[in-house]
Amino acid sequence: MATSKLAAFVVLAAFLAGPAACEGASICFNGWLRTPRFCPRGSRLNRRQRGASPSGLGLGYGYYNNRRSPSYCPRAEGIVRGAVSEAVAANPGIGAGLIRLFFHDCFVRGCDASVLLTMTNSKNNDTEREGPPNKNSLRGFEVIDTAKRAIEAACPGRVSCADIVAFAARDASYFLSNRRINIRMPGGRYDGRESFANETDQLPGPFSNVTELQASFAAKGLTSDEMVTLSGAHTIGRARCMFFSSRFSEMDPTFAAKLRAQCNGNDNASVNQDDVTPDVLDKQYYRNVIDRKVLFTSDAVLNSTETMRQVRENANRAGAWERKFERAMENMGKIGVKTKADQGTEIRRVCSRVNN
Numbered sequence: 001m002a003t004s005k006l007a008a009f010v011v012l013a014a015f016l017a018g019p020a021a022c023e024g025a026s027i028c029f030n031g032w033l034r035t036p037r038f039c040p041r042g043s044r045l046n047r048r049q050r051g052a053s054p055s056g057l058g059l060g061y062g063y064y065n066n067r068r069s070p071s072y073c074p075r076a077e078g079i080v081r082g083a084v085s086e087a088v089a090a091n092p093g094i095g096a097g098l099i100r101l102f103f104h105d106c107f108v109r110g111c112d113a114s115v116l117l118t119m120t121n122s123k124n125n126d127t128e129r130e131g132p133p134n135k136n137s138l139r140g141f142e143v144i145d146t147a148k149r150a151i152e153a154a155c156p157g158r159v160s161c162a163d164i165v166a167f168a169a170r171d172a173s174y175f176l177s178n179r180r181i182n183i184r185m186p187g188g189r190y191d192g193r194e195s196f197a198n199e200t201d202q203l204p205g206p207f208s209n210v211t212e213l214q215a216s217f218a219a220k221g222l223t224s225d226e227m228v229t230l231s232g233a234h235t236i237g238r239a240r241c242m243f244f245s246s247r248f249s250e251m252d253p254t255f256a257a258k259l260r261a262q263c264n265g266n267d268n269a270s271v272n273q274d275d276v277t278p279d280v281l282d283k284q285y286y287r288n289v290i291d292r293k294v295l296f297t298s299d300a301v302l303n304s305t306e307t308m309r310q311v312r313e314n315a316n317r318a319g320a321w322e323r324k325f326e327r328a329m330e331n332m333g334k335i336g337v338k339t340k341a342d343q344g345t346e347i348r349r350v351c352s353r354v355n356n
């Protein structure tokens with residue numbers, strides 16, 4: 001009896017010990033799973049464990065316009081704006097993709113363009129792009145590459161891919177909001193040299209509850225209000241049925257019936273996130289939350305007591321959400337930024353790979 005108790009204890013201890021003892025269990029994609037698995041460290045996120053608010057120290061507005069700086073490249077921001085304008089005019093969905101790309105970059109290793117890498121300094125090719133939240137989902141890479149090529153031709157080795165991602169998200173927000181959202185986006189980020197698929201478990205998932213959402217934003221130094229504000233980006237773009245087909249019964253019945261028909265049993269089919277104004281970055285999302293016309297659990301839970309007040313305010317007060325979104329996007333762009341040239345940073349020549 002004593003021996004079997006000891007054996008059980010050894011197995012449990014090995015499981016809780018982490019990756020070596022229990023492959024895969026320490027990386028927790030619970031928010032991305034319809035039926036969450038028990039993860040020993042999945043609970044490492046705690047709402048009270050707030051990271052320091054991102055300072056953005058070392059970043060500056062008009063960073064590339066300073067004649068006396070070695071980073072001088074006055075055409076940089078204009079080139080990005082041109083590339084984004086063209087891409088969004090051809091397909092607004094790419095603009096949505098660019099805004100999401102920025103979020104997924106900043107939440108993993110800070111805004112350092114690690115999300116763009118396909119090959120890293122440590123010769124790892126299982127990069128963030130391969131992580132469950134990103135694979136077969138992120139889009140807009142070609143816009144970043146187009147802008148980067150033109151910028152390298154104008155001023156080689158000066159403008160980071162991380163800044164291009166940030167400027168592109170700002171510009172996509174501008175065009176998709178019919179010029180109502182104007183984010184002040186500083187520059188001066190350096191590019192990172194590492195990227196790992198398993199670190200994308202820091203991204204909140206569509207099955208996350210309010211506590212998990214708040215915790216994942218707090219871990220990056222962002223507030224619950226910023227979480228609610230930034231979720232408003234789900235008023236554009238598309239989402240695959242696998243992330244919401246389990247909750248048709250919780251939605252507005254007419255909305256659910258329409259989605260059911262669009263998905264038609266195919267989990268890989270995709271639908272517009274906002275059925276009312278699908279291509280406009282506006283506050284419609286909050287009306288949809290109230291009306292139970294949103295897709296994910298992570299959207300629907302914003303109607304809970306803790307966050308309902310912000311949802312109502314964003315839905316009802318003209319201009320309130322737009323101003324908050326501008327500030328929150330700027331703040332997100334300060335998360336974990338690298339602003340000095342050192343061993344772990346560089347200005348990449350090609351955004352998808354490190355310089356060597």
Ligand code: HEM
Binds near residue numbers: 093099206207237240
């Ligand atoms: C709050 C937690 C969030 C969760 C759980 C979440 C989850 C998701 C999921 C599951 C999708 C659909 C992906 C697919 O079907 O492949 C999606 C799409 C999208 N998300 Fe989020 N997201 C969150 C926050 C954000 C934030 C902060 C932003 C930007 C500020 C954002 C912007 C977008 C956009 C624009 C799309 C559509 C992308 C496209 O059409 O290519 N999301 N999100």
